[in-house]
Every structure is written in structure tokens, then in C-alpha cells.
Amino acid sequence: MLETPIAKALASQLRGNLLTRDDPDYDESRAIFNGMFDRRPSMIAQCTGTADVIACVNFAREHGFPLSVKGGGHGVAGKALCDDGLVIDLAPMNGVLVDPEHKTAQVQGGATLGVLDHETQKFGLAVPAGMVSTTGVAGLTLGGGVGHLQRRFGLTADNLIAAHVVTADGSLVRASESDNQDLFWALRGGGGNFGVVTSFEFKLHEVGPEILTARIVHPFDDAREVIQFFRDFMATAPREVGCLCGIIRISPKPPFPEEHHGKLAVALRAMDSRREATEENTPLRELASFGNPILSAVTPMQYTALQTASDAAFPKGSRNYWKAHYLSSLPDEAIDTLLENTGTLPGEFTSFNFETMDGVISEVDQSATAFPHRNAKFNLGIYGAWADESRDGEVIAWVRQLHKAMEPFSTGGAYVNALQGDAGDEFKQAYGDNFERLREIKQRYDPQGLFDAHQRIRVA
Ligand SMILES: Cc1cc2nc3c(=O)[nH]c(=O)nc-3n(C[C@H](O)[C@H](O)[C@H](O)COP(=O)(O)OP(=O)(O)OC[C@H]3O[C@@H](n4cnc5c(N)ncnc54)[C@H](O)[C@@H]3O)c2cc1C
CATH class of the missing domain: 3.30.43.10 (Uridine Diphospho-n-acetylenolpyruvylglucosamine Reductase, domain 2)
Structure with missing residues (x-):
């Protein structure tokens, strides 16, 4: 044609x-x-x-x-x-080559997390990355990359060894600690502003193939105490433990009892990535035994099963409007504000949750990579998601209102990969103190602004 x-x-x-x-x-x-x-x-x-x-x-x-x-x-x-x-x-460029001996993986620019996990788990290895298997490795890594293993091994970008990049003048360059260091710095949190990454090289870690997981769901009425408990538990939990805590709507199917179908709830999804973890010695037991949950299970699971467990909650083609805040702490007042503004949680697939940002992430210097949010303790992601266009106004207004209400507790920063980019300087804020340096690097590698479509850094 x-x-x-x-x-x-x-x-x-x-x-x-x-x-x-x-x-x-x-x-x-x-x-x-x-x-x-x-x-x-x-x-x-x-x-x-x-x-x-x-x-x-x-x-x-x-x-x-x-x-x-x-x-x-x-x-x-x-x-x-x-x-x-x-x-x-880049969808056809989805190859992943694992070197089990040196614990590295070469990943093409169009690979998804599912492909990455499939290839690396064959050898009991993993790159710390996101939680929905259909997400692209590239966009995720370039914005930072958070997931279940982040406290133990850092951001996905923290595990990047090198990248091959086609820059605006059509050259292919390698970026690493020893080649084009400025570009390497910018690729770790600065988004897709600098060229097309055709392949990434990542450090791999020993994880799985089986890990211990916890899935816990409490009634919404207990949300205040559960979120407080999550906050206090994570303050001392070993960094091998990852945990998400959020508000969801219970789906109308087993294992949930019928009387809870369609109701709001607090959900925790946790994992203990230590190979020596057992149902008897894991700290997840403490998490699972708190309060009066509707569902509470600590079970071994394939790491790849955990990594696909949330896929169905994020259907492709659904309408999405997202916002986020980084928080340096989670005081009771913030929890109260959050719950007061939860309302009806409009949108069939809408949810919001907290991720803990400490551990290895916080040990990296704020200026060491383009990802600037090393002092944050929690990420609050607000994920408005629905099916029918007629609800656009309602859900978008709800996301904006909850986001606004939580502003007093924000560090002022937000995760660049969780932003719609429709609010003024939203992306600039997400790059924080690293913005000016990113702009200089953009000027060097893409002076004409060829790669301006995404998470834009305009040249001076
Ligand atoms: C359902 C869902 C779940 C998610 N879960 C997580 C999570 O657990 N953790 C997390 O950190 N994030 C998560 N995210 C956010 C995710 O990191 C971003 O949406 C990211 O942009 C996705 O990358 P992609 O390649 O799939 O996106 P795309 O839409 O393909 O790309 C986004 C942008 O990245 C740039 N880009 C993409 N590929 C390249 C490349 N090869 N070279 C240069 N630039 C490129 C482009 O500028 C493009 O506009 C999730 C998103 C969704 C929708």
C-alpha cells in the first residue's frame, strides 16, 4: 500500500x-x-x-x-x-540474550518485561523491573523502573551496564560508565529524549525461580490501620521484602466471598526474594497475620507468575489517566487525607497504591543518575482506569482532586513514567534538580529536538 x-x-x-x-x-x-x-x-x-x-x-x-x-x-x-x-x-526487536556465567543480559529495545523474565528466569536470574509483563523494558528503564525487587537491587536503570543508542544524526553510539558518560547518565531516568535505544545491557541477580509471596486483602473500613501497619512494617522490613499497598475494588469472582464483590478494599501484594525464605521464617507472616483480612495467603510462587499476576488488572485499550507524588514520609494525616478523598474510586479498573522507595534506591547519590528522587520514601501512584469514554470527565476529575489533596505531603517530585504530561511543567518537575543538566545533554545529542515527542526536555 x-x-x-x-x-x-x-x-x-x-x-x-x-x-x-x-x-x-x-x-x-x-x-x-x-x-x-x-x-x-x-x-x-x-x-x-x-x-x-x-x-x-x-x-x-x-x-x-x-x-x-x-x-x-x-x-x-x-x-x-x-x-x-x-x-x-521496535516490537519486532524483542530479543533477550542471557549470559548466565557473567550474569548479564542483552535486551533489544522492543522487548517486554514478560520476555525478559522468561529468558532470565530459565537461569534463576532477574533484572529488577516492573510488575506488568506487557510493559516495555525500554520506556520503563529510561524513566527509572520500579518493581518488587527495587529495595534489594535498586531501580531497573541502576542495573544498566550499557546501552546502544541511535542518536539524532543517525550515528550508533555506546553509552556506559566509560563511553559517552553524559549520555549514559541521562538515559538512567531522563526518558526517551536522546535517541533510540536499540539494546540495553543489564546486570542480573539471583532470584527465583520460586519465591515466597503474600496476597492480603482487608475491608476498606480497616484501611487506616492497615496502611499504618504497612508503613511501620516496611520501616524495618529487610530489603529482600517488597510490598505494594493500595486501594482496589474487589473483582466479582473467587477467591473473594460474594458479599465483598465490587466493594472497595485495601490490598497488599508482597514478596520475600531470599532463596532461604520459608513460610515459617519469612517476615511476610507478620504482614499476613495483622487485623481481620478477607483474604490472607503466604505461598511460594514462580517469580514469573508473580510478574504476570497483575496483568489482568490493567487491560490493554482501557482508558487511563494517571498522576503520582513522591512522599518523604507517610504521616497519619496523609493517610486520613487519602481516605477522605477516595470517594467511590470511579472507573472499573481504577486503583492507587504506595511503593516503598528505600533500600538500594536511596543509597545511590541523587546526582549519580538522571533519576532524582533518591530521598523519597514512598511513591503514591494514582491510576484512573475505565472502559467507557462517557466517564472521562468523572474519572479525570477524581484523579486530579485526589492528587491535589495529597500535594501538601509531596516532595514536589513525581515518577516521570506515571504522568500523563497534561499539566504545565509536570515533566520538568519530575526531572527535579537534574533538569538543567538533562537540557545540556539534550542540546548535545538532539539539538533539533527530533526526539521531542515524549516527556519532553526542550533544548535551551
Ligand atoms: C499497565 C502498566 C503497568 C506499569 N507498571 C510499571 C511498573 O511496575 N514499574 C514501572 O517503573 N513502570 C510501570 N509502568 C510505567 C511504564 O514504565 C511506562 O509506561 C513506560 O513508558 C513504558 O514503556 P514502553 O516502552 O512500554 O512504552 P512506550 O509507550 O512504547 O514508550 C514510552 C516512551 O519511551 C520512549 N521509548 C520507548 N522505547 C524506546 C527506545 N527503545 N529508545 C528510546 N526511547 C524509547 C519513547 O519516547 C516513548 O514515547 C506501567 C505502565 C503501565 C501502562
């Missing part, structure tokens, strides 16, 4: 397919996680390797085409797609 000479010219340089609007696969290829966005690029290049990526970057620069980069397509701001421009779709 490549009718225009310009599309034909680009297609002739690619090994992968180039889709245009008339192509039968066009709509499937532009489907991203957040159903709020219906962007219509002129062309989608399904890149199969670095050569394709270089051809696309050169083409967009030379022809003045808007450009966007799609890794896993989970960016909640929907910037993987651009209207009327060229999309570099």
Missing part, C-alpha cells in the same frame, strides 16, 4: 515492514495500552534491527517528519505514536 514516493523511498531502505494508513495491519500496529489516544501516524516502520532504526532516524530528520518511538507501547501519555509522522515501532 506504499503509494507515495516518499513511503516507497523509506520502505526500500528497511528490512522490516513499513505500514501506511491503508494497510490492513495499520490499526493493530497503532494500538497502544492507553485507549485515550487515537493518534494516526502517516507511516509505521516495524524495525527489525539497528539498520532499520538508522534509516528511519535519517529519513525523519532529512524530511522534517514528526517522529515517535514505540517500545512496549505502555507509555500512559500515549507518546509512542505521533499524528501524521513516522513511528519507529
